[in-house]
Amino acid sequence: MKFGTKAIHAGVEPEPTTGAIMTPIFQTSTYVQEGLGKPRQGYEYSRTKNPTRTPLESNLAALENGKHGLCFASGMSATDAVMKTLKPGDEIIACNDIYGGTYRLITKVYEPLGLKPKFVAMGDLANVEAAITSNTKLIWAETPTNPLLSIIDIAELAKVAKKHNVLLCVDNTFATPYLQNPLDLGADLVMHSATKYLGGHSDVVMGALVTSSDELHEQLAFIQNSCGAVPSPNDCFLMLRGIKTLHIRMDRHELNGKAVAEFLNNHDKVDKVYWIGLPSHKGHDIVKKQMRGFGGMVSFTLKGNSMDEAKQLMESLKVFALGESLGGVESLCTHPATMTHASIPEEEREARGLKQTLIRLSVGIEDADDLVEDLRQAIETITRVTA
Numbered sequence: 001m002k003f004g005t006k007a008i009h010a011g012v013e014p015e016p017t018t019g020a021i022m023t024p025i026f027q028t029s030t031y032v033q034e035g036l037g038k039p040r041q042g043y044e045y046s047r048t049k050n051p052t053r054t055p056l057e058s059n060l061a062a063l064e065n066g067k068h069g070l071c072f073a074s075g076m077s078a079t080d081a082v083m084k085t086l087k088p089g090d091e092i093i094a095c096n097d098i099y100g101g102t103y104r105l106i107t108k109v110y111e112p113l114g115l116k117p118k119f120v121a122m123g124d125l126a127n128v129e130a131a132i133t134s135n136t137k138l139i140w141a142e143t144p145t146n147p148l149l150s151i152i153d154i155a156e157l158a159k160v161a162k163k164h165n166v167l168l169c170v171d172n173t174f175a176t177p178y179l180q181n182p183l184d185l186g187a188d189l190v191m192h193s194a195t196k197y198l199g200g201h202s203d204v205v206m207g208a209l210v211t212s213s214d215e216l217h218e219q220l221a222f223i224q225n226s227c228g229a230v231p232s233p234n235d236c237f238l239m240l241r242g243i244k245t246l247h248i249r250m251d252r253h254e255l256n257g258k259a260v261a262e263f264l265n266n267h268d269k270v271d272k273v274y275w276i277g278l279p280s281h282k283g284h285d286i287v288k289k290q291m292r293g294f295g296g297m298v299s300f301t302l303k304g305n306s307m308d309e310a311k312q313l314m315e316s317l318k319v320f321a322l323g324e325s326l327g328g329v330e331s332l333c334t335h336p337a338t339m340t341h342a343s344i345p346e347e348e349r350e351a352r353g354l355k356q357t358l359i360r361l362s363v364g365i366e367d368a369d370d371l372v373e374d375l376r377q378a379i380e381t382i383t384r385v386t387a
């Protein structure tokens with residue numbers, strides 16, 4: 001089955017008693033059993049299993065070409081479940097250009113509990129090789145990264161992980177399974193903030209994990225049930241509904257992303273543009289090898305690096321809304337230094353290239369002309385001020 005067909009049909013069956021084509025919202029905490037020790041169809045309690053969540057977990061597994069899917073109350077709780085498979089003294093190697101919340105979870109929650117993290121630039125895999133010891137248990141990669149859209153070669157990283165018998169998990173939130181399937185490239189585990197493109201309508205917070213390993217799935221399902229960070233049946237319904245249009249939305253995000261990136265790239269007030277579809281983007285060749293498209297995430301910096309100008313620009317936007325998050329149908333604009341990445345110390349931010357004028361756009365699926373025009377007028381307001 002091809003992607004669009006899977007997005008709509010995988011894991012989803014008409015409801016058997018009425019034929020309802022949409023998976024019902026099974027808003028129930030428990031299930032009546034047929035007799036002592038005889039639950040119907042394996043459903044006993046909704047933290048463990050819920051019939052709105054099960055089709056969603058199967059659907060996500062199918063989209064990532066994996067065997068097992070698991071849903072969580074947020075992307076962070078999905079990541080948290082992975083961290084809980086580790087023990088004090090275990091080492092994690094993570095990419096240095098990482099989602100701020102993941103960095104915070106690892107350094108502020110798990111490091112005090114005894115996990116030993118190392119953050120390395122994974123653009124050069126020699127850095128990963130150099131960081132591996134006999135205690136390394138997990139490699140955590142994000143590609144494209146947030147917000148600089150740095151690229152890591154997943155297949156090559158997977159070879160390094162296999163050679164040293166270390167688990168590789170890829171945060172595939174930015175790419176989505178429509179554009180990239182890390183399991184096919186050798187990763188053991190895929191993590192998603194389903195809050196973003198998968199849900200696609202900025203109305204659900206949810207996370208997911210997909211793996212083809214029975215053993216890993218069993219371990220993670222045990223943690224999912226024991227710790228209980230599960231999504232509600234209503235949110236699972238919304239997620240199933242959102243995913244049905246993922247392929248259509250992603251195509252439009254990309255068309256609009258291209259228009260915005262090209263406009264910015266030709267503007268003399270703009271310094272750097274980060275869009276993985278630009279042939280000049282670092283890692284563009286790897287992108288073409290491991291992804292099926294470029295998506296709609298675009299970041300850029302201003303010439304002169306003036307925080308006042310960046311602020312003025314962002315506050316002058318009319319179609320792009322100022323806000324955290326990404327991947328919804330509406331265009332959003334974020335300031336990583338003060339919003340999503342505020343938990344990373346300033347020196348470390350600058351060292352990673354997260355300048356104070358860096359603006360991240362989640363280009364939505366509106367009309368491209370209106371988006372480009374919005375950016376044009378907002379940039380004009382700063383040229384007027386400085387003139």
Ligand SMILES: *Cc1c(COP(=O)(O)O)cnc(C)c1O
Binds near residue numbers: 196
């Ligand atoms: C948003 C995000 C997360 C965290 O997910 P939540 O659903 O917000 O908990 C993790 N990784 C990336 C890349 C994200 O964008």
